[in-house]
Every structure is written in structure tokens, then in C-alpha cells.
Amino acid sequence: MSKPPVRSPQHPIGETQTSLAPALYVVATPIGNLRDITLRALDVLSTADRILAEDTRQTGKLLDAYDISARLTAYHDHNAAARIPQVLGWLTEGQSVALVSDAGTPLVSDPGFKLVRAAVAAGIDVIPLPGASAPLAALVKSGLPSGRFLFAGFLPPKPAARTKALRELADIRATLILFETGPRIKACLTDIAATLGERDLVLTRELTKRYEEARHGTASELLQSVTDDPPRGEIVLLIGPPDGNAEWDEARVTTALRGAIPEHGVKRASAAIAEQSGWAKRDVYALALTLK
Missing domain, CATH: 3.40.1010.10 (Tetrapyrrole methylase, N-terminal domain)
Structure with missing residues (x-):
């Protein structure tokens, strides 16, 4: 034929x-x-x-x-x-x-x-x-800055490697676009909170489908959201660019520790956040002990 x-x-x-x-x-x-x-x-x-x-x-x-x-x-x-x-x-x-x-x-x-x-x-x-394209569809839906963006694909599945990858992305002044899965999203958000702080995030899923959704919030807010209502399927996660004026005050360090301690424990979480924030390790560790 x-x-x-x-x-x-x-x-x-x-x-x-x-x-x-x-x-x-x-x-x-x-x-x-x-x-x-x-x-x-x-x-x-x-x-x-x-x-x-x-x-x-x-x-x-x-x-x-x-x-x-x-x-x-x-x-x-x-x-x-x-x-x-x-x-x-x-x-x-x-x-x-x-x-x-x-x-x-x-x-x-x-x-x-x-x-x-x-x-x-x-x-x-x-x-x-x-x-x-899922990354572009998610960027359009998110409402995050689109003038500059970086698609970073899937982060490593293991916590240490994932934290290292996030540190490499931390200072990039652009919206970050990641792929993630439902079973790994809690661990991912935990490390984002500890490493990047409380930026604007958008979690999108089921793009172009009947149950398409977007969840907006900080890393700790989305961590609570996925704990209460675990998302299924493939996820596109967007992270807003860093705030050039943001400083690591006690409130920000506390929020990061609350997100990281359940996943990494007091010692590892304190060390990671001390490196990211510029705080002394002993001060972050002391604050972590009060939270634990």
C-alpha cells in the first residue's frame, strides 16, 4: 500500500x-x-x-x-x-x-x-x-521567573550526592527545573530546605492531563503538603532563584534544620547547614539540639 x-x-x-x-x-x-x-x-x-x-x-x-x-x-x-x-x-x-x-x-x-x-x-x-516539553510546560504554569532557567534533570537518589548536587546549584541566579518521582519527593524537599533555604517552589504533576495540579510554597510547606497528600506519578519541581538580599538569620537556619534533621540526623544536618549558611558549626549544632 x-x-x-x-x-x-x-x-x-x-x-x-x-x-x-x-x-x-x-x-x-x-x-x-x-x-x-x-x-x-x-x-x-x-x-x-x-x-x-x-x-x-x-x-x-x-x-x-x-x-x-x-x-x-x-x-x-x-x-x-x-x-x-x-x-x-x-x-x-x-x-x-x-x-x-x-x-x-x-x-x-x-x-x-x-x-x-x-x-x-x-x-x-x-x-x-x-x-x-514537560519542563517548559511546568515553567509556564509555575509563575516563577522565566527570564533565566536551568533544567537540571533528576537529582542523585542518595542523600549525600543529592546534597552535593544542590550545593552546586545553590548560587545559580535562575529558576531551577528538576524531575522527581513520588516516592523520592519527601527526601528531595528535605534536602532542598536544608541546602537552599526557604525559596519559592512549585511542584507540578500530571501536566496536560485531567488531574493536572501545581502546589506552591516553600520547601518546608511543600514537605508538609506531600506528607499529608503524597503525589503520584512523575513530578516536575521548580525552585525560584535565590534572593540576593536574603541572609541566614536564626529563623532561616531553624527552618532548614527542621526540614533536615528527620532525614539526616542532628550532626549531619548541622554540618550541611553550617557550610551553606556561613554560621559556625558549633552554633548550628547547639540550635539543632534545642529543636531535637
């Missing part, structure tokens, strides 16, 4: 073609609501010689919703090393290959960058198709 004519991804609506030029097409897909797919993405997905998918079953649901038949090939962290030379071979032979992730824009917290880097090094054209 012949493929239907489609609009060229390089030309405006009205110009059609029956095949795509050989290239690697990086295609954004919906993060929840299937109607967030773009017309151009549908054109490419219905016409590409092959589609590389993180999870072929997940991508299959999207293709079924739009009655698209396509040759799906798995491409993920576990097979990237072996798959990349094969994909480069297809591209060199003149095939068109579309790369998608399970949701959102490829290369954002997925192995797509390895393939794109290899394609660029091989002189193969890489064509991005913009669309849905």
Missing part, C-alpha cells in the same frame, strides 16, 4: 511530498494529552522509513490513535551502543529515521543525545520538530 502524500517538514502547509529527505528527525510527542501532537510530527511519523522509540508499546499507542502504520525499532539506554551504528547505516543508505521518546522532546533525560551526537559527527542532517 502506497504512503499518503504529506507536507514536507521543511516547507509550509500546502506543499506536499510522498517521502522524506534522508535525515534524522527528532520528533516531540505529547506528554499526556494526545492532542498536543503537531501536524508536522504526524506528517513525519506517517512517512519516515523507520521510527526509533524508547518503548515501542508506548509509541504504538500514539500511532494507533492517529491510524499510523510504521516500522518501529527500539532505541533506549540498554541498546544504544549497539543500535547507533545500525541507525547510522540506515541513514547513510538514504533512509529517513524519526526519533521519539516515551513523552515530550527527545534528548531531555533520555539517550537521544548519543544518537544525535553520532549523526552530527557523521555529517548526517538532524532536523528537530519542536513540540511538547
Whole structure:
């Protein structure tokens, strides 16, 4: 069965073609609501010689919703090393290959960058198709400053490594955007309170879906919120930029200690907050003992 004519991804609506030029097409897909797919993405997905998918079953649901038949090939962290030379071979032979992730824009917290880097090094054209992105959707919804922002992905799961990562981010004068999971959000917020202090935070989840929500507050306020009502699913957590005039007074040190002691204990929490605040370790430890 012949493929239907489609609009060229390089030309405006009205110009059609029956095949795509050989290239690697990086295609954004919906993060929840299937109607967030773009017309151009549908054109490419219905016409590409092959589609590389993180999870072929997940991508299959999207293709079924739009009655698209396509040759799906798995491409993920576990097979990237072996798959990349094969994909480069297809591209060199003149095939068109579309790369998608399970949701959102490829290369954002997925192995797509390895393939794109290899394609660029091989002189193969890489064509991005913009669309849905969870970090940008969350930033728009949050109401936090958007003039400068930094996407930092997932923080390390272990407390010591997570605290170290947060310290590296502490002085960046921009809104920070993180991915997190429901089971780890309490520990994450605890370390944020201890390391970054009481900044403006927004926790978003279920973006573009029926139960989309955003919770606003400081780290300690959100910690109480997730304790009372644990969020499920994938979370985008946004942290407002540091207040250049904020000082570590006793109230701020006390708030940070209250958030950190249950997770790290008095000694470790005191040492971490002393380093961040500039207070003497003995003074922070003495204050921590009164709280305990």
C-alpha cells in the first residue's frame, strides 16, 4: 500500500511530498494529552522509513490513535551502543529515521543525545520538530521567573550526592527545573530546605492531563503538603532563584534544620547547614539540639 502524500517538514502547509529527505528527525510527542501532537510530527511519523522509540508499546499507542502504520525499532539506554551504528547505516543508505521518546522532546533525560551526537559527527542532517516539553510546560504554569532557567534533570537518589548536587546549584541566579518521582519527593524537599533555604517552589504533576495540579510554597510547606497528600506519578519541581538580599538569620537556619534533621540526623544536618549558611558549626549544632 502506497504512503499518503504529506507536507514536507521543511516547507509550509500546502506543499506536499510522498517521502522524506534522508535525515534524522527528532520528533516531540505529547506528554499526556494526545492532542498536543503537531501536524508536522504526524506528517513525519506517517512517512519516515523507520521510527526509533524508547518503548515501542508506548509509541504504538500514539500511532494507533492517529491510524499510523510504521516500522518501529527500539532505541533506549540498554541498546544504544549497539543500535547507533545500525541507525547510522540506515541513514547513510538514504533512509529517513524519526526519533521519539516515551513523552515530550527527545534528548531531555533520555539517550537521544548519543544518537544525535553520532549523526552530527557523521555529517548526517538532524532536523528537530519542536513540540511538547514537560519542563517548559511546568515553567509556564509555575509563575516563577522565566527570564533565566536551568533544567537540571533528576537529582542523585542518595542523600549525600543529592546534597552535593544542590550545593552546586545553590548560587545559580535562575529558576531551577528538576524531575522527581513520588516516592523520592519527601527526601528531595528535605534536602532542598536544608541546602537552599526557604525559596519559592512549585511542584507540578500530571501536566496536560485531567488531574493536572501545581502546589506552591516553600520547601518546608511543600514537605508538609506531600506528607499529608503524597503525589503520584512523575513530578516536575521548580525552585525560584535565590534572593540576593536574603541572609541566614536564626529563623532561616531553624527552618532548614527542621526540614533536615528527620532525614539526616542532628550532626549531619548541622554540618550541611553550617557550610551553606556561613554560621559556625558549633552554633548550628547547639540550635539543632534545642529543636531535637
